Amino acid sequence: MSEPVVIVGAGVGGLTTSALLSQNGYKVMILEKSAQLGGRTASMVFRNHVLDNGFHIMPFYKKSAIFEILKKLKIDSKLKLAKVDDIAFYSDDGFHVYPKGMLDLLKLSLLPLKSRLKLLKILLPLAFTSISKSESWDDTPLTKITKNLDSDTNAFFEAICMLAFADTADHISLGEFTRTIIRANPFKGGTSEFAYPDNGGYDSICNVLSDYILENNGEIHTKQSVNKVIVENSKVKGVFITNPNGEDTFISTKCVVISYPAYSALNQLFDKNIISSDFIKKINQLNKTTSVVEVHFALKSKIDSRQVVFPVGKHYTTKGIFFISNITPSVSPKGEHLIIAGTPVLPEDTENPLKIKEIVTRMKQEISSIYSQFEPSLIWERPMAWKLVESVVKEPGKVWKSKMPHHIPGIDGLFFVGDSTISYGIGTDSAAHSSILCYPKIESFLKN
Helix, strand or coil, X not given: CCCCEEEECCCHHHHHHHHHHHHCCCCEEEEECCCCCCHHHCEEEECCEEEECCCCCEECHHHCHHHHHHHHCCCHHHCCEEEECCEEEEECCEEEECCCCCHHHHHCCCCCHHHHHHHHHHHHHHHCCCHHHHHCCCCCECHHHHCCCCHHHHHHHHHHHHHHHCCCHHHCEHHHHHHHHHHCCHHHCCCCCEEEECCCCCXXXXXXXXXHXXXXXXXXXXXXXXXXXXXXXXXXXXXXXXXXXXXXXXEECCCEEECCCHHHHXXXXXXXXXXXXXXXXXXXXXXCCEEEEEEEEEECCCCCCCCEEEECCCCCCCCEEECHHHHCHHHCCCCCEEEEEEEECCHHHHHCHHHHHHHHHHHHHHHHXXXXXXXXXXXXXXXXXXXXXXXXXCCCCXXXXXXXXXXCCCCECEXXXXXXXXXXXXXXXXXXXXXXXXXXXXXXXXHC
16 A cells, blocks of 8 residues: 555554554554644643643553553553552541552551441452453443442542542443453452653653654654545545645545544544434534543642542542652652642533632642641642543443444445544543554455
């Protein structure tokens, strides 16, 4: 195939797919509308601190789909990772160690023994079930198994959901929760370890992948917005792009891989009647948002040696405190420290400056109640609010095999990857997993 495979988007899904294609000798051309690689993982430097676009973490560490791809490409050594394993809960009576395995639940000082045993009775069967069995629970809400638990145990569940899904338990499918428990079970080859790039910025992963693609004769073009995918007689013919000068250019190709949320692409990139309205309507149901307020704080002193702390209890607005500079000091200049605190909010709150200010004030008060040295150490703060990551749907009936398929039957040469497509998990690891699942289909098409 002399024409390149065109990849739309340079996030984790687009870059992992491109790297797998490059490894096997296929010519790829990545078109990214922004000036920076990384998609939702793109970071920035602010006052000499490396700030992520929200808090990202590599789940399941060396068992993750991202790490699997890096290892397959033989570039895992190029990404130095720091373990994120010093995690704790904080309740009104102090700090409690985060359980790293099922048996650790018996030592969980956050809960009375009776509650720990009840929790173990619920979680143990989930951890040892099969992935296929978990599919039968994809339409079931997680709250079905938590609704009768006492308030303290439910608060523990909420903290677990914030770590695994960045959301509350009532938004999560039991099937998706079960797959997370399975993947964390060491007796089934899993791990509960997490990781973060040691040199700072979660988009370091994307930079390593992009270097590999360029070294293997791939092309990466930023500030190139794809505005239409041309399909004729049920076959992909090419794409129209708009460059920074506003000029439209046609790029001929028989294969296009779209790596940003499918419901957006289906509504934006195709002429009418190319894709059925019923199919688009079905995929549009995945257009869900998790709205958050997160605040980066720069401090002049180290207020905790831990890496992550989850305040437990409904009275806490703050749902997670991430000590980024404790994970890796490279994110901050010498003598300064970086933390980020976050909480899910209502979508309308993200557009209300007064509400955001109120939430940030409560979060600062709560962190000060936990750490008396927080306020005296504070150098600056940078709040962010957004309707986050439209494609990380984890609601009942909208997970894994209910997501966008990788290929639309009847259209040759059109593929979809990313965390909005068929894959378990959410976020960056789901995007990489989606690439692993989709790649054989792309390669089969190219060979034929």
